[in-house]
Amino acid sequence: MRRYYEFAIAIALIGLVSLFLLASLDSVRSDMEEALVQSDVASMRLELAEAVVHRVASSGDLPQSNNPVDWVASKPANYRGAFDAAPDERSIWYFDRQAGELIYRFHDGSRARFRLGRGGGDGRLVISGISLRRLEQGRE
Structure with a gap:
């Protein structure tokens, strides 16, 4: 026993x-x-800076898109595209057209939100007024 x-x-x-x-x-x-x-995001910030410097040096116009992924050559591996409503998938990047935000949706449902800034920034890699700023983290 x-x-x-x-x-x-x-x-x-x-x-x-x-x-x-x-x-x-x-x-x-x-x-x-x-x-x-x-x-x-660090990789996208560097590519944004490179794109801006290249365009300024060649006297070209900057893209009009608010989607930072449209500005860079290499997209995040799990980027799904631009949507009007949040997709159901988790652990993905997507661009919210309504809010004008690049969003990463974590596995647990929380979100990391980023916005392309024009004309100023938060002190992180701002070239010609273009920056990629992180907004408050949200939950769905």
């Missing part, structure tokens, strides 16, 4: 440790997803 109690206690401990491990993995996933978003 004693072995059954020991076995039950061992199973309960393994279950408890597994529960904590799964919670930690979910937290790590969120942190990794945020790091990937920041990496994609």
